Amino acid sequence: MKAIVVANWKMNPATWRDAKKLFEAERKAAEGAKNSVVIIAPPAIYLRDLSSGYRGKKISFALQNAHAEAVGAHTGDISLAQGKDARASYVLIGHAERRELGETDDDVRKKVLAALALKMIPILCVGEKERTQSGAHFEVVRAQLRTTLAEVAPAALKNILVTYEPRWTIGKDTTMNPREMHEMSIFIRKCIVELSGDTGHSMKILYGGSVDEKNAVAMLQHGDVRGFLVGRASKNALEFAKLLQAIDTV
Numbered sequence: 001m002k003a004i005v006v007a008n009w010k011m012n013p014a015t016w017r018d019a020k021k022l023f024e025a026e027r028k029a030a031e032g033a034k035n036s037v038v039i040i041a042p043p044a045i046y047l048r049d050l051s052s053g054y055r056g057k058k059i060s061f062a063l064q065n066a067h068a069e070a071v072g073a074h075t076g077d078i079s080l081a082q083g084k085d086a087r088a089s090y091v092l093i094g095h096a097e098r099r100e101l102g103e104t105d106d107d108v109r110k111k112v113l114a115a116l117a118l119k120m121i122p123i124l125c126v127g128e129k130e131r132t133q134s135g136a137h138f139e140v141v142r143a144q145l146r147t148t149l150a151e152v153a154p155a156a157l158k159n160i161l162v163t164y165e166p167r168w169t170i171g172k173d174t175t176m177n178p179r180e181m182h183e184m185s186i187f188i189r190k191c192i193v194e195l196s197g198d199t200g201h202s203m204k205i206l207y208g209g210s211v212d213e214k215n216a217v218a219m220l221q222h223g224d225v226r227g228f229l230v231g232r233a234s235k236n237a238l239e240f241a242k243l244l245q246a247i248d249t250v
């Protein structure tokens with residue numbers, strides 16, 4: 001099964017000219033990759049131009065965030081519907097950097113439902129801020145899943161990519177141990193089974209947080225994940241190509 005690699009460009013690059021160059025290089029890398037499918041989440045301002053200029057099938061597009069309502073008086077926001085109209089078929093929801101700005105589980109829940117209603121695929125991010133020895137992180141993740149998936153029909157769960165991305169692994173030098181991720185993947189499925197029944201067993205789970213060409217292979221082999229949410233290694237075309245090449249060796 002191919003790995004799902006989500007390139008979260010965040011607020012990069014600074015110019016349209018550089019965005020085009022980065023996209024072109026990542027397009028080539030994606031088209032050469034045998035073992036990955038690639039989803040690019042550019043800043044929304046670049047989305048329509050990138051997607052309308054792309055004719056291939058290997059890359060899909062994602063929004064990094066969006067408002068659940070289709071239109072309205074929300075200065076500075078863009079809606080899921082507008083993103084879909086610009087050819088985004090996925091949307092990141094509940095990223096730790098949005099949660100830090102005040103996004104709540106209730107906001108996340110509304111966005112997940114709105115995305116599913118539009119037939120967009122939510123990339124639902126969950127994860128604790130910090131980790132201690134107490135095991136409290138499991139309860140944090142359980143509570144996030146309970147609230148954000150509460151109203152999702154069991155049959156719709158297959159259209160959600162749950163991404164475990166704890167805040168303490170984002171933008172760091174080291175990443176999480178694949179064995180701990182394996183444990184977390186099992187736990188996430190168990191929580192979803194408790195909430196929604198057996199379909200929870202087949203959830204696709206991604207991992208995010210300092211993923212690069214050095215740690216991706218072990219995570220795919222031992223972490224029980226279907227793919228990755230990638231920040232820094234996706235804003236540099238060379239790093240991104242190396243990551244896809246590493247995944248090709250699995």
Ligand code: PGA
Binds near residue numbers: 170172208210231
């Ligand atoms: P990172 O970011 O790969 O730079 O740690 C990941 C993310 O925040 O999605």
